[in-house]
Amino acid sequence: MTLRRTVLSLLIAGACSPVFAGTVDLTSLDDATLSPRFIVKYKSGSAERDQATVRQRSLDAAATRARPQMSAKIAALQGNAALRVQSLRATVGGKHVVKASQRLNRSEVEALMRAIAADPNVESIAVDRLMHAAAMPNDQVLASHQMWHYGTGAGGARVTTAWDAGATGAGVVVAVIDTGATHHADLEANLLPGYDFITDAFVSRRATDGRVAGGWDTGDYSAANDCGTGAPASNSSWHGTHVSGTIAEVTNNTIGGAGIAYNAKVVPVRVLGRCGGYTSDINDAIVWAAGGHIEGVPDNANPAEVINMSLGGAHECEVDTQTAINTAVGLGATVVVAAGNDNSPVTGHAPASCANVVTIGATGASGQRASYSNYGPGIDLAAPGGAGTEGVPGGYIWSTLNNGTTVPGSDIYAGYTGTSMATPHVAGIVALMQSVAPQPLTPSQVEGLLKATSRPFPVKQSQANGSGIVDASAAVARARTFGQPIDGLPTTPGVVMVLPPMAMGERDLYAIDVPAGATRIEITTYGGRGEVQLLLGYETDPLPGQNAGASSRPGINQSIIVANPAQGHYYLAMSATKDTSGARMLIKVY
Template identity: 35%
Template sequence: MKFGRWLGLCCACLMALLLTACGKGSTPYDSIVVNFVNTATPSQISAIAKEYDVSLRPSSASSFARQEAIYLFDVDANHQGSTRRLMKRLTDEALIEYAHPNYQFQAAFVPNDRLYPQQWNLKAINMPEAWDISQGEGITVAVVDTGVTRVSDLAQTEFVKGYDFVDDDENPEDLQGHGTHVAGTIAQSTNNAFGVAGIAFKAKIMPVRVLDANGFGSLSDVVEGIRYAADHGATIINLSLGSRASAQLMQEAVTYAHNKGVTIIAAAGNENSNQVSYPARYEHVIAVSATGPNGEKAPYSNYGVGVDISAPGGAKTQDHPEYGILQQTINRRNPNEALFAYFQGTSMATPHVAGVAALIQAQGVKDPDKVEEVLKMSATPVRDDKQNFYGAGRLDAAKALARATGQQEENPLVLWFKDFLQYLNNNGYLNPRFWFDGGPIALVPKLLMVVGGYIIMVLIRWWLAPKRLIQSVPLVAGILLGSAGLFPLQGLAIVGAPRWPFQLAGSSLPELGTAFAQSNALNPLFASVLIPGLLMLLLLGHRRWRWGVIGLCIGMASHLLLSGSLFYEGVVWFGSSAWLGRSFLLLNGVLCLGLAYLGAQASLEQPSTATGLALRK
């Protein structure tokens, strides 16, 4: 009975912690559940009720309630401190297994907007769970764009005063449709039995027009729009715009807004380039790349150094326009006409992050650096993101809100430790991405491949000439090139420069065939005995370089044997047949091992010219 009582108490405490972590704070209850031991008699139950001056009643008329002796009594919800003490005293009674609050549960919020089922993007970021915690109350988001028209599905959305820097007036109406669509993703009027839903539908929209009816705007207007938003109470600025050129004036505006406590979020760009657009590339700006309905990078989205996080931006096709992002906007040909339209672009991905940022700020996390940290640390990481398509990962509103609520209460040291464990779990044992901006690299498998190559070298030395073989620079270089390569380089990146040189320089020979691919599957032409075999034929007679080829064979043997056994990630052209791919790698690993042995043996039979593993006399 003691075990059951303590188990029940632990469950009650865990339930309270979970409800608190989900942002409910002080979860309401007006009654207490008391579970007596099954052997308790009615007279004993009455005695307990009399002793503690509570009016116990069966929880229901069901056979389960009678059999398990489950009772309820009412309490004053305004005096939870004394109620908790009472529950503890009751739980200590030998006749009671546990006593805990009769918590109230509710269904997860699902908006009744008629077109909500078509918004795959909101489900992709787990909005239903997030809405139960926050809906963006009290937060002002500036949409610095083509302006915003208050269409019918923005009728219940609260607006604050904005400005039109294109026409220099106080009427920032949209004549293009882009800005209205963006505003809809952030705060479309929601649960109004009409149209579609928005992410932070209780947030306020500040319309700031800096782009004209064709979607173009000047640097000076965009800069003024950013400063205006920062000076007039916006705590989030959405910049679904960009340029390939950097400007000191823009960077100063971004710094100005950040210093005023504004979270700035911008589109990475739509050129399918590995260079992020400005202002997204600046420090203190959260750069957003776009994903399609399948969660993969959208074909048009920019990527690479500077991308901080990814979010749904749509990936429409001719047959599937619904793969775009659906919101209400205006008809560009007739700005007075509202319509529901599927748009796509990193412009559409950016307001997803801005909306979730508003939900985070509504929970009390206002510092822009803290908001960015919550967004990144709660994102779902994408393994093997070699080209940094996704930044920290895919946006997850529910996890972001759970993290935002917990961050205010948890010990910072404990929170850091949890973050560290989560990071190790999501990205592999140790990861250069912890220090460098770029795709994750599993450190342990790489080191094991290098160690494996060294072990193979020791074995060959033992078999051939225990007293004659030593290491040489070509041999060690060959082992490294064949086994792991200079893999830390894969995690390095320079803002504004392509990443392929680092990918190429950091790859081992077996990886060269897929150095630029997102998959870690190996190319059979490179991950085989073919290349080292050809090099052995060409360089076996060279007194120095042959030891480099022997080292290459040793390293590749280690790489292929480990890849075919412990660290198998596929072989291109072999489809989904894992056994065939594994067999191919293992066979070629054994062949490389044999080639290394034969090459070393042939070299040691020429003592007058051997300089690699042969010890000079």
């Protein structure tokens, strides 16, 4: 796997511009020197926004204004060879993607952007940024070494135990927004028709800029200097094939390895090619994958309940990307994204820092945070991504791949590391959860269950890495009973309860009956030794992000107060974060 560090800038800031000109975002000029594409927002109701001919006239005028500031070579070009700016298509948010006909340097890109923004009907212009796969290079080995990351060891995701409980992902669709997929014999049977969303022939290596059906990975290799001056040549990564195999590699067929949700289906969506992929294409792909309509593309006949995005760039979450994610979530898709591999705070990376996503950090075979994994409060939970330092097979994640250095060759199995590899573990587990849930779980319910059932890290993490390591067995068990009648331990208000000892990681659920007219609930735990955390839910098993009250101070002494409670049943979840004994609880209902 090739990790291509993003050339995207970290900050987003509007630049100074002429009076009445639109906002000009100059923070990713390097991307535009590779392929000069821009996202232009025209004012609502303007002719430029609604009429293609008027929009093109505006772009032609901008090219004319900018031409004197170009290099002598470009400025001298005449006729059809002269600098032109073409409107390619509309994109999410009512914006338009436009592209210059010539490669430009940084100063020329800025001059052209300011010339476009000089149209009084242009509200803003920004570079169509490039994003890249979030995985790191590794040795390739056979997929027969998967047990450390699927099993019950220190770094395992407990997938095998979920299989034992009958969860296979049957009936669930997962979209993998990535480099596409190859015709791998141990994967293709679980692939549904996908789509290639790349709208740049240089990136896609197709003959035209048009989108095409299929979602097949034809290679993302590059020659020296293709991706910028001094950039080395790179082989095709087949990244999407590796990610898809972790989710749904064909299983019980005597060859290769296993996919986590091996009876689920994958819709491959190609957005990454040579040098990465454009955010405008990725945003459209997010909406399409969830079942939303994108102009010029047939609707997805198999809308995904889960979307895997093992990709990203070093910049904050953009409005358009957030809008696309919100649309997908509104359609019922859980969006699972990689935290990134820069060993830096996740807040500076997208889509990892976007809202309404499940952001995944990476751990190694001993359960420690992988040294490359981004970190911080924005990480929701961690999953096996490989550490690369613990030997074969414990250092790598094993899955389907291809041995072609440029175009597809033969099927193989290989070991990679990265948050790219951690993310499909969680996407596959979400498919397992949805396949056993009595009714489809909402994205927020999925996220809450994943975090609530994650197991404590077996070793101290060097940086914040989420709620714990994903636990497929516990998540599937909770999903199977979600929304069903809850069996809580009985309590008697006003009577002190001596609580039984609890081992670290244990969780008990208590039921509290609240009559009509009650004005207050007070819950207090005290005494003994150890440490507990409390969550309170109304008519539901509470989750960290979905509760009526919480208390998580160090030690046993915890308190929750609810004013004006509703009539019915409240459920108190008590979790031991350290071994406990001798604790007491007093519940009062007024």
